[in-house]
Amino acid sequence: MIPKLRTRFNQGFTPEGYAALLALLEERCGTRVDYRIAETPVFVPLPLLEEMAAAGAELTHWLMGNPAYLAAARQAIPAGYRVAGETAHPHFLTADFALVRNPAGVRSPAGELVPRLVEIQAFPSVYGYQDLLCSAYREAFGLPDTLGSFLGGLNEAGYWELMGRTILGGHDPENVVLTEVDPKNQKTLPDFEVTACRLGIAVVDIRSLEAIEDKLHYRDAAGRLVPIHRIYNRAIADELMVRNIRLPFDLTHGWDVEWAGHPNWYFLISKFSIPWLSSARGLSRPPADRPVVPPAVFVSDFLEGDGRAELAAAGVSLPLEAGPETVYSELLLKPLFSFAGKGIQFDPTQAQLEAIPAERRAEFLLQQRMHFVPTIETPHGLTQAEIRILYLWPDGGSLTPALSLVRLGRGRMMGVDHNKNQEWVGASAAFFPAGVGR
Numbered sequence: 001m002i003p004k005l006r007t008r009f010n011q012g013f014t015p016e017g018y019a020a021l022l023a024l025l026e027e028r029c030g031t032r033v034d035y036r037i038a039e040t041p042v043f044v045p046l047p048l049l050e051e052m053a054a055a056g057a058e059l060t061h062w063l064m065g066n067p068a069y070l071a072a073a074r075q076a077i078p079a080g081y082r083v084a085g086e087t088a089h090p091h092f093l094t095a096d097f098a099l100v101r102n103p104a105g106v107r108s109p110a111g112e113l114v115p116r117l118v119e120i121q122a123f124p125s126v127y128g129y130q131d132l133l134c135s136a137y138r139e140a141f142g143l144p145d146t147l148g149s150f151l152g153g154l155n156e157a158g159y160w161e162l163m164g165r166t167i168l169g170g171h172d173p174e175n176v177v178l179t180e181v182d183p184k185n186q187k188t189l190p191d192f193e194v195t196a197c198r199l200g201i202a203v204v205d206i207r208s209l210e211a212i213e214d215k216l217h218y219r220d221a222a223g224r225l226v227p228i229h230r231i232y233n234r235a236i237a238d239e240l241m242v243r244n245i246r247l248p249f250d251l252t253h254g255w256d257v258e259w260a261g262h263p264n265w266y267f268l269i270s271k272f273s274i275p276w277l278s279s280a281r282g283l284s285r286p287p288a289d290r291p292v293v294p295p296a297v298f299v300s301d302f303l304e305g306d307g308r309a310e311l312a313a314a315g316v317s318l319p320l321e322a323g324p325e326t327v328y329s330e331l332l333l334k335p336l337f338s339f340a341g342k343g344i345q346f347d348p349t350q351a352q353l354e355a356i357p358a359e360r361r362a363e364f365l366l367q368q369r370m371h372f373v374p375t376i377e378t379p380h381g382l383t384q385a386e387i388r389i390l391y392l393w394p395d396g397g398s399l400t401p402a403l404s405l406v407r408l409g410r411g412r413m414m415g416v417d418h419n420k421n422q423e424w425v426g427a428s429a430a431f432f433p434a435g436v437g438r
Contacts, residue, residue: 001099001113001375002433005043009141010377013039021140028132029190030197036426038408041137042376042385046148046432052115053151053389053401055292056095059120059277060391060399063269064089069276073268076336076362081237083263084254090122090265091166093391093399098370099384116370117277117293118386122269124234124261125390126188127163128195130405131156134429148434151389151401159402164199165394167232167260173200175229176260177218181206181239188234195232202226206235211249214256230258237266238337271336275301275365279310294368299333299353300361307366316368324351331366376408378424383408387430404430 018039025033063069074082096118134149135156150159168176176199183192183203192203202218209228210217216228239245249255251263274296295314301307312318317330326349333348345352346369356364374382388405406428 001048002043002045005147005431005433006377009040009043010379012141017141021136024136024140025133025190028136028194029129030193031189033190034187036422037133038406038426038428039424040376040378040408041134041143041429041431042387042406042408043147044387044404044430044432046434048113048115049151049387049389049404049430049432050401052095052097052387052404053391055097055115055117056093056120056389056391057399057401059095059117059273059293060093060122060269063273063276066276069273070268072276073270073272074264076272077264077267078237078241078337081241081251081263081267083251083259085257085259085262086264087259087262087395089393089399090269091261091393091395092124092127093120093122093269093393094125094388094405095120095391096386096388098372098386099375100370101373113373113375115292115387117274118370119271120269120273121271122261122265123236124232125388125405126191127390127392127403128198129188129191130390130403130429131159132190132194133427134403134431137429137431143431146433147431149429149431150403154400154402160198162392162394162397162400162402163195165397166392167195167199167201167230169230169258169260169395171229171258174202174220175227176201176232177204177228177230178202178232178234179204179206179209180234181236181243181245183234192234201232207245207247209247209249211255214254216249216255216257228257230260233259233261233263235263237263238342267337271334271365274367278314294370296365296367298362299356299364299366300358302366303353303361304358311366311368314368322350324349324354326350328366330369332369334365334367336363336365374410376424380422380424381410383410383424385428406430 097115098118099113100116102112102114178192178201180186182205196203204218217225218228220226275298278293278296295311295316297307297310319326327347329347333345335343372384374384376383376385386407389401390403391399392402393399408425408428
């Protein structure tokens with residue numbers, strides 16, 4: 001996206017440099033990285049990153065200030081997953097953006113590269129690992145110090161100070177744990193290890209926690225029972241539900257523990273918000289000449305309410321007829337609470353929509369399909385990028401965009417699991433020209 005920097009990187013790329021990148025990551029993570037790392041970072045103008053960061057923050061603040069939305073979202077939390085002690089705000093937020101071409105007649109000049117929201121989620125991402133990836137790219141390929149990676153005016157020291165405040169909340173690291181289901185066998189283990197090492201906390205299988213009266217405990221390496229004062233929660237509710245995992249403690253009980261990343265926020269700010277943000281019942285629309293939220297409706301509204309008319313009015317191209325074989329090529333079918341792209345369906349048919357039981361149709365949305373623009377020149381052709389803004393929100397602090405994460409792909413799906421057996425695709429990072437902000 002910055003031609004001079006792209007050309008310079010491509011001309012200087014060597015397989016040896018890429019091998020050095022992978023070796024640095026494995027050495028510094030202390031474990032193997034089991035998903036594909038892209039051969040290249042991306043070079044993005046800072047104003048474009050800041051535009052995405054501002055949009056994600058604005059949408060989040062609106063959602064949190066809308067009682068009707070929060071009440072509806074809270075009702076959508078599945079039984080058994082409404083956790084006590086909900087915090088006043090999420091501690092973590094991610095907002096994913098596609099880069100698309102501005103249509104003719106919407107804004108001058110037509111064809112400008114603009115961001116569109118893919119989804120927004122109040123759940124942690126690979127915050128620790130992503131910092132390490134940025135530094136590894138910088139070292140392996142000799143990127144200059146004039147290229148920044150941190151957002152919000154942060155540098156590396158400030159980033160980790162903010163991470164520490166957000167995760168630890170002032171507690172002794174011994175009494176703070178990172179919890180996940182079977183963490184040693186998760187692809188995000190490198191992030192767990194980096195975070196644990198930097199902050200001095202334990203990584204614990206959430207299924208191993210022990211409840212004594214109103215307190216939760218874990219066993220340290222010596223087998224000693226240690227009380228937990230704060231949980232950095234990485235256990236995804238979707239995985240717990242799909243695998244029908246029964247925890248040794250009742251999530252809904254009012255435990256004497258703090259959550260860094262309270263489980264309720266996984267549901268309260270999620271894909272459930274997209275129809276609200278894109279419709280008249282939600283946010284007063286973003287400026288008509290540059291809407292950042294693509295049109296979306298719940299499947300229940302599409303089949304039984306005004307959803308079809310709402311999408312058509314928003315400019316989504318829909319077939320005139322709606323027979324069983326009708327294909328909606330401009331829509332994506334998404335389950336509301338899945339993670340990492342699971343369950344997303346391209347080109348849904350009317351029959352497939354109607355096959356969803358009526359009582360479950362509100363658990364799915366139809367969102368306008370965004371056509372990612374391939375903008376990254378690589379030896380294997382133009383590649384497209386999805387950019388995620390990572391935010392931190394410590395207790396007593398403010399929502400802060402801190403770093404970005406990039407996925408590169410040439411397929412219909414952008415997740416690293418969907419771009420296997422290809423080169424110059426996968427997990428990546430964004431750099432921007434700046435004298436400060438490393």
